[in-house]
Amino acid sequence: MMRPLHVHSEIGKLKTVLLHRPGKEIENLTPETMEQLLFDDIPYLPAMQKEHDYFAEELQARDIETLYLDKLAAEVLEEKNMKKAFIQKMMKESHMEGNGSSEALEEYLMDMSPDGLVEKMIAGVQKEELPESRKEHLYELMDRHYPFYLDPMPNLYFTRDPAAVIGEGISINPMSQEARRRESLFIEHILENHPRFMNESIPRWMHRDYPFPIEGGDELILSRSVIAVGVSERTSARAVEQLAHNLFAAGSAVEKIVAVEIPKKRSSMHLDTVFTMVDKDQFTTHAQVVDKDGRMNIFILERGNPVRISKRSSLRKTLMEVLDLPEINLIPCGGEDKIASAREQWNDGSNTLALAPGTVVTYERNYVSNDLLRRNGLEVVEVPSSELVRGRGGPRCMSMPLYREEV
Numbered sequence: 201m202m203r204p205l206h207v208h209s210e211i212g213k214l215k216t217v218l219l220h221r222p223g224k225e226i227e228n229l230t231p232e233t234m235e236q237l238l239f240d241d242i243p244y245l246p247a248m249q250k251e252h253d254y255f256a257e258e259l260q261a262r263d264i265e266t267l268y269l270d271k272l273a274a275e276v277l278e279e280k281n282m283k284k285a286f287i288q289k290m291m292k293e294s295h296m297e298g299n300g301s302s303e304a305l306e307e308y309l310m311d312m313s314p315d316g317l318v319e320k321m322i323a324g325v326q327k328e329e330l331p332e333s334r335k336e337h338l339y340e341l342m343d344r345h346y347p348f349y350l351d352p353m354p355n356l357y358f359t360r361d362p363a364a365v366i367g368e369g370i371s372i373n374p375m376s377q378e379a380r381r382r383e384s385l386f387i388e389h390i391l392e393n394h395p396r397f398m399n400e401s402i403p404r405w406m407h408r409d410y411p412f413p414i415e416g417g418d419e420l421i422l423s424r425s426v427i428a429v430g431v432s433e434r435t436s437a438r439a440v441e442q443l444a445h446n447l448f449a450a451g452s453a454v455e456k457i458v459a460v461e462i463p464k465k466r467s468s469m470h471l472d473t474v475f476t477m478v479d480k481d482q483f484t485t486h487a488q489v490v491d492k493d494g495r496m497n498i499f500i501l502e503r504g505n506p507v508r509i510s511k512r513s514s515l516r517k518t519l520m521e522v523l524d525l526p527e528i529n530l531i532p533c534g535g536e537d538k539i540a541s542a543r544e545q546w547n548d549g550s551n552t553l554a555l556a557p558g559t560v561v562t563y564e565r566n567y568v569s570n571d572l573l574r575r576n577g578l579e580v581v582e583v584p585s586s587e588l589v590r591g592r593g594g595p596r597c598m599s600m601p602l603y604r605e606e607v
């Protein structure tokens with residue numbers, strides 16, 4: 201029987217992927233809030249949606265099933281009690297429970313259709329939307345000081361991060377940034393309540409209430425038995441070790457976790473901003489983080505009682521070891537040119553989404569990297585990204601694979 205989740209590699213033929221088309225949440229970004237909401241600029245929504253649709257159509261044209269997060273979430277909010285419970289969870293995590301206009305807000309949301317409700321939760325609720333007569337507190341009355349009851353979730357189109365499918369199970373991630381923490385509530389809601397997933401005994405490798413953060417951009421499935429996890433601005437060493445324990449204890453196929461330390465800074469916020477797998481033995485890298493020999497600070501956590509931890513110092517050698525390959529090819533984003541490499545990495549040139557071994561989706565703007573990928577024998581599917589890129593994420597970040605064929 202076909203399992204609803206099945207991802208044993210980064211490159212196996214992609215069959216089903218979870219997306220979110222950017223919506224009104226983008227139009228709730230302001231110059232004052234964009235930094236806190238992890239944007240560097242304010243995208244133009246209609247153009248951004250066009251680019252996102254182009255991306256989705258390239259996938260659909262290759263027979264990849266594209267599921268939309270908001271649609272799945274809304275499909276299971278018809279029932280009144282379910283709706284109420286979800287609203288209350290979302291309000292609690294938005295610090296809007298049992299204070300000021302919380303009752304008015306709950307009534308306001310309860311009146312919406314399931315689709316409208318999900319759209320609203322993602323877009324955010326402005327203080328202006330509720331009647332003055334229901335407001336009690338200073339923070340509500342001073343709405344110009346801070347305009348939202350529920351903050352917008354403009355990063356939701358990066359479906360990669362709130363959760364990651366590993367094997368037949370899923371890691372529902374405790375996210376590092378306040379601006380993103382509520383996103384994984386949608387994933388949990390879908391898994392618990394959507395008929396496609398709810399009765400399928402899907403293992404949970406990580407829970408969203410774990411106190412140390414981990415994000416999907418750091419979780420790479422190298423093979424059936426090996427995953428790589430970045431220890432980064434967003435992912436803590438504590439969570440990586442916990443994930444290892446959970447995977448080993450719950451009988452997943454994973455035998456080894458390669459923990460790779462990357463600089464704690466915005467340009468390399470997740471491992472997938474500096475390193476992705478594009479073919480059985482080929483990877484993109486970023487020269488400022490991974491040099492030709494791939495020297496890095498790496499530890500391998502191995503199944504055992506207790507879990508064995510041992511140090512490595514070369515990404516190249518570690519990959520050859522864990523994947524049992526005689527040689528591997530590291531393709532530097534932007535090539536040898538320092539300027540092109542910095543520019544293209546900033547614009548997610550090494551953030552590729554593999555559709556099959558040797559076939560990847562990239563941003564069209566990163567022409568130096570794309571050319572280099574082609575010269576290394578890869579098929580490159582380019583998508584436009586003038587607006588999408590402003591959220592600092594590429595094709596891998598914008599997709600959460602649910603099903604890949606075996607390699």
Ligand SMILES: NC(=[NH2+])NCCC[C@H](N)C(=O)O
Nearest residue numbers: 238358417470591592593597
């Ligand atoms: N997997 C990734 N690299 N995701 C990129 C996420 C970008 C998003 N603005 C954030 O800061 O969280």
